[in-house]
Amino acid sequence: MKKFKFRLQSVLRVRRLQEDIARARLLNANAAARESERVVDARVARYTTMDRPNGVQHEPDFALALFRLDKAASAVDDANELRTQARATVAERHMEWSGASMRVAALERLEERQRAEHKIEAQHDEDRLTDDLVSSRYAREDDLR
Numbered sequence: 001m002k003k004f005k006f007r008l009q010s011v012l013r014v015r016r017l018q019e020d021i022a023r024a025r026l027l028n029a030n031a032a033a034r035e036s037e038r039v040v041d042a043r044v045a046r047y048t049t050m051d052r053p054n055g056v057q058h059e060p061d062f063a064l065a066l067f068r069l070d071k072a073a074s075a076v077d078d079a080n081e082l083r084t085q086a087r088a089t090v091a092e093r094h095m096e097w098s099g100a101s102m103r104v105a106a107l108e109r110l111e112e113r114q115r116a117e118h119k120i121e122a123q124h125d126e127d128r129l130t131d132d133l134v135s136s137r138y139a140r141e142d143d144l145r
Contacts, residue, residue, distance in 0.1 A: 004118045012107045019104045022097040029093040033086040040079040047072040 006012070050072055053065040 002122075004115055006111045006114060008107060008110065012104070012111065015100070015104045015107055019097070019100040022093070022100040026090070026093040026097045029086070029090045033083070033090050036079065036083040036086040040076070040083050043072070043076045043079045047076050 047069075050069055051065065052069070053062050057065075
């Protein structure tokens, strides 16, 4: 009986590597997105705990407090923008991984189908061999009589 050999084994191996790379890129994008969430939370927390000017103040102190609040608010906006970009990157990486996964699955289904066909063919070959052996044994016994 001949051994099963999938003709597209090298293609399947490359596709699996591509899927692994896409999965790693997705994991990295998810880690970056989690980090961007942490940064946003930290900057919002800092902004909400900052002192607000109240009451009568000297103009330089008031201007400095507004400047600090404005910079903290800008930092929150920047972090939100980075978080949005990180989420978009995650969605893009997920699509890449999904596509790579589907290509691997298609080749694996093809391999399974060919393996099943090979098994059926091997069984037919074995059945034919058994039939030939039985027929030749019967013919020899018939000749001996």
